[in-house]
Amino acid sequence: MQYTIAEIASALGLEAVGDDTLMVTGVAEPSDARADQLAMAMKPEYAEGLSQGRARAAMLWGEADWQALGLEAAILAPRPRFALSALSGMMDPGQGYSAGIHPMSVVDPSAKLGENVAVGPFAVIGADVEIGDGSVIGPQVHVGWGTTIGAGALLHAGAKIGARCTIGDRFIAHFNAVVGNDGFSFVTPEASGVEKARESLGDQGEVKGQPWARIASLGGVTIGDDVEVGACAAIDRGTVRDTRIGDGTKIDNQVQVGHNTVVGRHTLLCGQVGIAGSATIGDFVVLAGQVGISDNICVGDNVICGGATVVLSSIPAGRVMLGYPATKMDQTLESYKALRRLPRLAREVAELRKSVSKDAPNG
Structure with missing residues (x-):
């Protein structure tokens, strides 16, 4: 299973830049990618791994500077994770189930x-x-x-x-x-x-x-x-x-x-x-x-x-x-914050009680 960068971009409805005749046989994370694999550098922090791998081409976010990343070709995707949905379908080798009706079925x-x-x-x-x-x-x-x-x-x-x-x-x-x-x-x-x-x-x-x-x-x-x-x-x-x-x-x-x-x-x-x-x-x-x-x-x-x-x-x-029981998320988070403040509040109340007790006149 192999595709040119142009074929992949066309199937995904995306823009291919650079040498779109490059052939890839699969996908990989940037730091692990071989020369014949398309690196999935879909965010700037992922692209940092390109220097550790050998990828010549990558799928990048829409405004990425592919040349500055040292690539020969790239596919630019405004929403890379959504593009990955179709790309993964193209690259999926399946489970290897045999065709036909097996005699032991x-x-x-x-x-x-x-x-x-x-x-x-x-x-x-x-x-x-x-x-x-x-x-x-x-x-x-x-x-x-x-x-x-x-x-x-x-x-x-x-x-x-x-x-x-x-x-x-x-x-x-x-x-x-x-x-x-x-x-x-x-x-x-x-x-x-x-x-x-x-x-x-x-x-x-x-x-x-x-x-x-x-x-x-x-x-x-x-x-x-x-x-x-x-x-x-x-x-x-x-x-x-x-x-x-x-x-x-x-x-x-x-x-x-x-x-x-x-x-x-x-x-x-x-x-x-x-x-x-x-x-x-x-x-x-x-x-x-x-x-x-x-x-x-x-x-x-x-x-x-x-x-x-x-x-x-x-x-x-x-x-x-x-939460448990379910409430609006903002209310639940506010309750959690208040719960975390309870130990400090209890200490402050205890200190106030001591202070009031000391200041009270002898009865």
Whole structure:
């Protein structure tokens, strides 16, 4: 895989300067780059490493002086990290999955596979499954009964898709991702201690242990186009209706999406996010790492929650939240600052008390 600087710039819609006939075979960090690699010097501080490597060409920020950096050619990008998105796609050699249907896979006779679908060894494709053109089903993948997956999907090794799921085009599931497992849904014959504590905000009343009865998950999971699910993430199927994930949403590793949850379009769920059942998450939301969302609440469009935020009540659209419990980020930061001042304040109060005590008349 090799490209000229001109070919890369043209594909990215960017400006190439210098000797655009230079050929590169890949990309590298500036200090590690070989002569045949394109250095990713996308900020001035990154460009400092060019002198340690041997790169002849680099991707630079828009106003960079490429000649002063000693380069023979450069690609100038007003937003280099965005350009890296398309460039990385060009340079990605893939995972090396083989074409065709591997003889050690199991494909049910009723399954319908589109053109140029690859199925790896030990993969199992269940009854009445439909998989779109050009999809890649990696080794040890399971696709359950009645599930439909669109064109151009990539299911990495070990991914599991349950029964009766509907998934759009260009879906990516990383290693050991699970879509369509049963929801965590159990109930007791009488009101449980949890129910009483929630209603009373702390008092369980008379404590009575009860066994838990399982509620079967009759719904499925519906996922839109261009959705990506990270390694070891899990999306529970709905109890009656489907759990839903909107177009373009990206789900990171070890994320839990509970049953009946609705996630909107182009939302980011970062590592270890946990969303309880029946929550509604809007469009263009960003939930940073370890954010927790309580059940049956609504998070509006364009909300951002900082890392480790715990959301216990609904959030209006456009808010930026932080903390436990979640409050507006500026208020949370002000509270943190005040908390750090408490030891000093306590010392000052103690000194004032001593001073007042000394100055008080003898009673």
